[in-house]
Amino acid sequence: MDIIESQLNSATVLAxxxxxxxxxxxxxxxKIDALVASGVxxxxxxxxxxxxxxxxxxxxxxxxxxxxxxxxxxxxxxxxSPSVKEVFELSGFxxxxxxxxxxxxxAA
Amino acid sequence: MSSPATTITLANDLAEIPRLAEAVEAFCEPFxxxxxxxxxxxxxxxxxxxxxINYGYPxxxxxxxxxxxxxPAADRIRAVITDDAIAYDPLARAEVDxxxxxxxxxxxxxxxxxxxKLMDVSHYERRDGKNILTIERRLNxxx
Numbered sequence: 626m627d628i629i630e631s632q633l634n635s636a637t638v639l640a641x642x643x644x645x646x647x648x649x650x651x652x653x654x655x656k657i658d659a660l661v662a663s664g665v666x667x668x669x670x671x672x673x674x675x676x677x678x679x680x681x682x683x684x685x686x687x688x689x690x691x692x693x694x695x696x697x698x699x700x701x702x703x704x705x706s707p708s709v710k711e712v713f714e715l716s717g718f719x720x721x722x723x724x725x726x727x728x729x730x731x732a733a
Numbered sequence: 734m735s736s737p738a739t740t741i742t743l744a745n746d747l748a749e750i751p752r753l754a755e756a757v758e759a760f761c762e763p764f765x766x767x768x769x770x771x772x773x774x775x776x777x778x779x780x781x782x783x784x785x786i787n788y789g790y791p792x793x794x795x796x797x798x799x800x801x802x803x804x805p806a807a808d809r810i811r812a813v814i815t816d817d818a819i820a821y822d823p824l825a826r827a828e829v830d831x832x833x834x835x836x837x838x839x840x841x842x843x844x845x846x847x848x849x850k851l852m853d854v855s856h857y858e859r860r861d862g863k864n865i866l867t868i869e870r871r872l873n874x875x876x
Binding site for chain 1: 750844850
């Protein structure tokens with residue numbers, strides 16, 4: 626999995642591409658820890674090129690959202706592919722997490 | 734023509750996850766699965782082998798176990814995971830509550846939930862000192 630960081634409005638956007646599996650998820654955890662430590666409070670996960678997420682990836686997403694919330698920030702998830710959206714739906718994540726159709730609306 | 738089948742031998746190492754995913758995709762391809770079929774099978778297998786890799790061999794030593802892929806029908810893919818790890822039925826795990834809000838969500842427990850939702854068959858048995866997990870997915874199943 627690749628993570629590309631950019632800024633949009635006041636949000637830090639992380640564009641995820643490839644597969645967020647049990648092997649890749651620790652890198653995302655480290656990235657979020659570093660961002661929160663550096664003072665970032667709003668993170669948008671651009672999932673448009675994310676092909677696959679397993680429960681290990683979901684765990685990273687949930688942990689990220691909790692960490693940001695505890696720091697008075699927020700996480701938003703944008704542009705889910707149909708497969709990733711199905712996994713979110715089956716896990717109840719569509720209601721637990723803030724999900725947007727586009728990165729632009731998530732960062733608005 | 735006999736139906737195709739293949740056996741993949743895996744080490745107890747999370748680095749095996751992508752290799753298994755590639756083998757699943759290659760095996761399924763001739764059956765013209767949807768993307769959701771491939772990703773669903775890859776996800777179910779990742780969840781189940783992760784349990785084995787993380788908890789099955791507490792001695793910390795290298796071990797191997799197998800995944801047998803087969804197609805019992807032209808529209809069904811079956812995977813059988815056979816390991817000699819400690820006896821454990823992951824399918825017996827209590828159902829998770831997927832309606833809890835963020836603050837009350839436990840970290841974890843989702844993997845087996847996803848296996849049951851994404852597979853049409855999931856079955857565990859302990860036989861001859863081995864854990865044998867069988868999962869099946871019907872390809873291109875209606876939404």
